[in-house]
Amino acid sequence: MGKGRRLSLESIVIALFIVIGAAFTVLTLSASWLLSPKAPSPEKITMYECGVEPVGGPWVRFRAGYYVYALLYVIFDIEVVFLYPWAVTFGRPGIGWFVFIEMIIFIAILAGGLAYAWKEGALRWR
DSSP states (O other): OHHHHHHHHHHHHHHHHHHHHHHHHHHHHHHHHHHSOSSOOHHHHSOOBTTBOOOSOSOOOOOHHHHHHHHHHHHHHHHHHHHHHHHHHTTSTTOOHHHHHHHHHHHHHHHHHHHHHHHTTTTSOO
16 A cells, blocks of 8 residues: 555656646746836847858758768767777677677677668769
8 A cells, every 4th residue: 555655746746846847937937028128229129140140041951962971970970988998898798799799789780771772872072
C-alpha cells in the first residue's frame, strides 16, 4: 500500500512541475508581449550590420552546396566526438574485441558515406 501511494505522490510532483513550467512559459511570453513596444520607430526596424549601412537586400540566396559542406562537417565532427573517448579508453582492461569491431564498423559506415559524397561530386567546390 505504501509503494502505490509513493508512486502517486511522485506522479503528482511530476505533474506539478509540468504545470508550473507551462505556466511560467505562458506568463513570461505574455509579459513580453504586453511590455513590448507596439509602434517601433523607423530606426528600430532598419537592418543593422555592424554599424555599417547594409548593401543589397535582406534576402540573399545561398547555394545548396554550402549546406552540403556544413552537413559533412557536422557528420565528421560528431565522428570525432565518438572516436575520441573510444581511443582514450581502448587500452584499458575490459575493453575487448567487441568494442574494437564496433568502432571499425562505425568508421566503415562513415568512410562509405564519404566515398559516396566524393563519387557524387559533393566535395567539389563550384
